[in-house]
Structures are given as C-alpha cells and as structure tokens.
Amino acid sequence: MGESALLASETVPAPNAPVVVEARGLGVAFETDGQRVNALTSVDLTIRRGDFVSLIGPSGCGKTTLLRAIADLQAPSGGTLTVNGMSAAEARRARAYGYVFQAPALYPWRSVARNVMLPLEIMGMARGERTERAERYLRLVGLGDFARKFPWQLSGGMQQRVSIARALCFEPTLLLMDEPFGALDEITRDGLNLHLHELWRRTGMSVVFVTHSIPEAVFLSTRIVVMSARPGRIIDVIDSPLGAARALGIRESAEFLAVAHRVREGLRAGHSYD
Amino acid sequence: MVSVLGILTVLWYALAIPLNAPRLDLDETAGLSTLASAAWSMDRPVLPAPHQVVAELWTSVLFHPLTSPRNLLYHAWVTLSAALAGLGIALVLGIALAVGIVYVRTLDRSLMPWVIASQTVPVLAIAPMVVVVLGTLGITGLLPKAAIAGYLAFFPITVGMVTGLRAPDPLQLDLMRTYSAAPSAVFTKLRWPMSLAFLFPGLRVAVALSLVGAIVAELPTGAQAGLGARLLTGSYYGQTIQLWAALVMAALLSIVALLGVAMAERAVLHARGGRL
Known part of the structure; x- marks a missing residue:
C-alpha cells in the first residue's frame, strides 16, 4: 500500500x-x-x-x-x-465469530496448518476444503511457507498470525x-x-x-x-x-x-x- | 554406562570371594589366587560369579530348543506375555478410570482414594488370593497373572492420565468453547492429545511394574513355567546359578520392554514434529 x-x-x-x-x-x-x-x-x-x-x-x-x-x-x-x-x-x-486471544493458544502437537484447520475439523468441513482454506489463510497472514512447521519453531509474532488465520479460516x-x-x-x-x-x-x-x-x-x-x-x-x-x-x-x-x-x-x- | 557395568562386575567378582569362601574346603595356607579360582567355580555358590551366570544363560538360550523348559527364553516369553496382557488391562483400566475421574465430579471425590488405597495393599498378599479365586472359577494360566500385573500397573497410568487430561489451559479450553465444540471434540482434539505427553512417563513405570506383577504372580501359583517359577525352583533346590540367570533375564526383559515404550514415544514424537 x-x-x-x-x-x-x-x-x-x-x-x-x-x-x-x-x-x-x-x-x-x-x-x-x-x-x-x-x-x-x-x-x-x-x-x-x-x-x-x-x-x-x-x-x-x-x-x-x-x-x-x-x-x-x-x-x-x-x-x-x-x-x-x-x-x-x-x-x-x-x-x-472468530476469537483471537492475548496469547496464540495454539495446540503444540499440531502443525501450523493443522492448527488452522482445527475449527474446520470441528465444524465438519471436508478434508479437501480444509487443506485449501488453511493454505489460503496462511498465505493471507504471510505464513504460506510455514504450514508444515510446528508452533515452537515460530516466533511469537508468527504464532499470533497463525492464531489470526485460525480465527479467519471459517470466515466469520x-x-x-x-x-x-x-x-x-x-x-x-x-x-x-x-x-x-x-x-x-x-x-x-x-x-x-x-x-x-x-x-x-x-x-x-x-x-x-x-x-x-x-x-x-x-x-x-x-x-x-x-x-x-x-x-x-x-x-x-x-x-x-x-x-x-x-x-x-x-x-x-x-x-x-x- | 559401560564403566558402571565394569565397576559392578569387578565388585561382583570381589564380593563372591568372601561370600563363597566359608563353604570351600581349602586349607589355611591357600593363596588368594587359589581361593578366588575356587570361589568363582563352585557348583552351588552363595553368589555365583558373573561368568557362571553368563555361561548358564548362554547354554540355556543356545543349546536347548525354544519350546524346552530348560531354555530361559521360553520362560521369559511366558512371563512377558502375562506382563504384556497385564499392561493391556492396565492401559484400558487406567485410562477409563482417569476419564471417569476427570469427567465425573462424584468419581473424582470417591474413586481417587480407592485407587490410592489399592496400591498400599502388598501385591504378595493379593496375588495368591486372585490366583485361588480365579482358579475356583476355572480361570487359570495367563489371565490370573495378567490380572495381577494389571493391578500393579494401572496406577501410574491413571495418575499420569488424570494430570494429562486436566492439563489444557483455560485459553485452550475457551478456544473450543468459541467453536461451540461438542464435548467429544474437546476430548479427542484437546484433552486426549494433550494427555499423551503425560502418559509416557507413567507407561515406563507401568511396564516395569507389570513385569514385577507377572513374576510375583508366578510365585504362589506353583507355576511350571515363567521367570518367577524359575526363581522359585532355583531357590528351592539351591540352584543359585539358575536363580541368578533368571534374575538377569528378568532385568534384560524389562530393558527390552522399556525400549518398546521408548520406540512408541519416538513415533508419537515424530508425528508431532519432535516435541511432545
């Protein structure tokens, strides 16, 4: 911009x-x-x-x-x-609504992409669309290349961006x-x-x-x-x-x-x- | 680890001399080397020398068929199968109890004291009763031993899982609430995966306990097979070398079982990108 x-x-x-x-x-x-x-x-x-x-x-x-x-x-x-x-x-x-907390509140045993997919799984979305959405919203927060990483491998700011992608991915x-x-x-x-x-x-x-x-x-x-x-x-x-x-x-x-x-x-x- | 083994071996050899000497028929003028070589090659020593135990293991394992009661691997398998069955019982029972304690408030208050009390009863007192009671019901063989092993081993699993299922922090739980997640989803996607990190330490203790349970269960049953039976006959007939060989085999067995747990932990770790 x-x-x-x-x-x-x-x-x-x-x-x-x-x-x-x-x-x-x-x-x-x-x-x-x-x-x-x-x-x-x-x-x-x-x-x-x-x-x-x-x-x-x-x-x-x-x-x-x-x-x-x-x-x-x-x-x-x-x-x-x-x-x-x-x-x-x-x-x-x-x-x-989607909710973003003070802390990222990521689940450490899930990869970044699977953290983003968490609400989609709970809401019963098909696997193909879940993957596609996670990819799209990770790209949106500038973390397209980090899908396969785990939370502890990311900085605090990146973790918070993952949590934003997670709040956005079901498009509230x-x-x-x-x-x-x-x-x-x-x-x-x-x-x-x-x-x-x-x-x-x-x-x-x-x-x-x-x-x-x-x-x-x-x-x-x-x-x-x-x-x-x-x-x-x-x-x-x-x-x-x-x-x-x-x-x-x-x-x-x-x-x-x-x-x-x-x-x-x-x-x-x-x-x-x- | 190797140096510890070396020190232990030296101590073992040294200790065998004074322990075995009183039963040797040597004259007073005998030198230390005569004394030592005699003390280390007795038929029924108080403390057999390491090489005697190794030789016993060696011939037993290599020169008898696997199905022969003279092969220690046969006995090891009998004990291991009971211990593994007991571990299975312990996992099912331990996890079920933990889930009950975490999810049902009245169980939390009423069950935990009983779980703890169950562990203060000596297994040596429980084991014969279980064997006799199940025997009168026509249940013999593997199952009574597995029940005793499971009785010992469920406790660390329950304790670990109760801690693990309660480990999610308020934020992680709130997150589930914002998704309006069903209780089953909270369990499968949050509490259960979180508790796995707490399961493995408990599982390591449980593996050792289930082996102890299986061996102890073989003592009062007059079992014909198993490391426990082997220990019992060994001490009964003064076959100390046989007894020690069975002891060493039991130790090796627990190491193998722990390696199994370590491998399972590794697999979970790998799926989680290297951290539990």
Whole structure:
C-alpha cells in the first residue's frame, strides 16, 4: 500500500448498516470471597457491520470482560446483549465469530496448518476444503511457507498470525480480538496492524479489538470506545474522521494526532489515582 | 554406562570371594589366587560369579530348543506375555478410570482414594488370593497373572492420565468453547492429545511394574513355567546359578520392554514434529 492510499477518502461503514452487536445497560459482576465486584456497569454500545471498534482503557476497566461477554465466554449479570440479533449464547452456538486471544493458544502437537484447520475439523468441513482454506489463510497472514512447521519453531509474532488465520479460516463476519499484539515488539506490531487493517478492508467484516495502545486503536478503528475502571464503564465513544484506507504514515497526520489526543484526554479523565 | 557395568562386575567378582569362601574346603595356607579360582567355580555358590551366570544363560538360550523348559527364553516369553496382557488391562483400566475421574465430579471425590488405597495393599498378599479365586472359577494360566500385573500397573497410568487430561489451559479450553465444540471434540482434539505427553512417563513405570506383577504372580501359583517359577525352583533346590540367570533375564526383559515404550514415544514424537 503506497502513500496515495492516504489521499483516498472513502467513507467508513454506512450509518444504517445492519447491527452486529447491541448492548443495553450491560453489566458483569464477579463474586470473589463473598464480595461482589462490578467488572462492567451500564454499557450501551452498538456495533454495525463493517465497523472496526477498539475498546481502550486501563487494566481492570472491563474491556476484556466486555469482549468475553460478547463471545459468551462470560455471562452478563444485567442488561441485554444481542449478537447478530440473537442472544450471545445462540450466536456462539451458531459460530458467529472468530476469537483471537492475548496469547496464540495454539495446540503444540499440531502443525501450523493443522492448527488452522482445527475449527474446520470441528465444524465438519471436508478434508479437501480444509487443506485449501488453511493454505489460503496462511498465505493471507504471510505464513504460506510455514504450514508444515510446528508452533515452537515460530516466533511469537508468527504464532499470533497463525492464531489470526485460525480465527479467519471459517470466515466469520465478526472478529473479536483481545489484545492480540500486546506481547509483541513495536515493529512487528506495526506490520501486523497494517496487515489487519488491509484484511478488514478487503473482507468487510466487523472487528471488536481490545488494546492498551492509543496509536494502535486510532490507526485501526472506525470507532474508539474509551473505558474507565472501578467500576468498568464507557466514558467516551469517538467516531474516527480518518478514511477507510490507511497507511502507517497516517500516524503523523494532524487528524490522527487530534483523535489520539482526544482518546488520551478521555483516558486521563477516567483515570483514578487511588 | 559401560564403566558402571565394569565397576559392578569387578565388585561382583570381589564380593563372591568372601561370600563363597566359608563353604570351600581349602586349607589355611591357600593363596588368594587359589581361593578366588575356587570361589568363582563352585557348583552351588552363595553368589555365583558373573561368568557362571553368563555361561548358564548362554547354554540355556543356545543349546536347548525354544519350546524346552530348560531354555530361559521360553520362560521369559511366558512371563512377558502375562506382563504384556497385564499392561493391556492396565492401559484400558487406567485410562477409563482417569476419564471417569476427570469427567465425573462424584468419581473424582470417591474413586481417587480407592485407587490410592489399592496400591498400599502388598501385591504378595493379593496375588495368591486372585490366583485361588480365579482358579475356583476355572480361570487359570495367563489371565490370573495378567490380572495381577494389571493391578500393579494401572496406577501410574491413571495418575499420569488424570494430570494429562486436566492439563489444557483455560485459553485452550475457551478456544473450543468459541467453536461451540461438542464435548467429544474437546476430548479427542484437546484433552486426549494433550494427555499423551503425560502418559509416557507413567507407561515406563507401568511396564516395569507389570513385569514385577507377572513374576510375583508366578510365585504362589506353583507355576511350571515363567521367570518367577524359575526363581522359585532355583531357590528351592539351591540352584543359585539358575536363580541368578533368571534374575538377569528378568532385568534384560524389562530393558527390552522399556525400549518398546521408548520406540512408541519416538513415533508419537515424530508425528508431532519432535516435541511432545
């Protein structure tokens, strides 16, 4: 992608695109040692098809909890939550989303290709198509030559790319990513961000992306959800003015810095120094 | 390994002299070399010299037909077949128990104490009872011995498999949940392959135990064949050379069995790109 992409000003997803995730007054509480801790309170959020939504905030603000609630890995304690118009549990059973965890969570006894094929096997896809899909999605994340390797033979960044290929290969329309690049160095992270951005552009899927990093959130997102801790809640939702097509250079632009500034202000306002 | 063998051999020869000397009819003036050569060539020594044991093994294995009770390989096979059958029982029982313990909460609480208690009962006490009880039911031969071998060997397999089936981390389990995977898929694609890495250490112990079980099972049954029977008759008639030859054969057998496990482990390792 060249600098010219910076000039292209496509509009971000249409405001009337179908709703993928809808949360109203959503709350999640944990019970620890008989004490009730509100991990998330009164969250209202609408995510539409084609959105790239980042959840950003300090540790303990419930961003991972929100993602896990959407994925039905965590039961809400209040409010309503729909995914593709269904309950989160129904959506999970309908295999509505792909999930990328903080760690690659690859199965070490499986080759890279067979790790990617895992969801396809579980979903009962024929062998021929499984192989073809694994090949295609490994190429997509730039690991076409590593199909026969095993996870331990790959670097951390490559392993995380395998886990992304694994989440994409059954072609979900919703991708949930929980700090997928948190453990990687800056340069690897830049590369993967660009990769992910192009992938999102090409496929038109919806992405919910949890991150700590302001530049990462601003670079990738059409909307940035700023959250605050104790109790976990949303304090600002920023619609990005940046166009749909972006290159890494955009991070020096005035528009980008303005959005980043607003995110930082939001985070600072929500930060309690206790 | 070779140097350890060398040191052991030297010690063995040295030890044979004082142990065998009291039973020699030599006059007091006899020198050390006379004493040694006499102590190392007795008919029924307390401790036979290594070369006597090797010679016994050699003639037994090479100069008698394989089906003859005078051939140690025949006895080794009788014991090995019981041990292998016992190992089969142990694998089925051990894995079934582990699956039950991991998947059924009430079994986890109720079964594990019994599994551990079963191992505190001395096998020497259990073995004759099993043989007698099965004998009255008309079951004799291989099966009672295999049952005793299996009884000893299932424990390390159960313990290893319980650990292995529980080894998947929360993330690996969550992943399965995001695919809405059926419990059977979670078992076959996650818990089972993960547990194999924990099966092999247990299997190595189980192999040794199943051989011990098979040999011990041959002691009280008055068995005509098997290394255990050979040990028993050897000690009964003071045939110490025969007894030691059977002991060495039992050790060789366990080495062969362990090599078998190592090869199976290697095959799994190879299929997994070199790591368990």
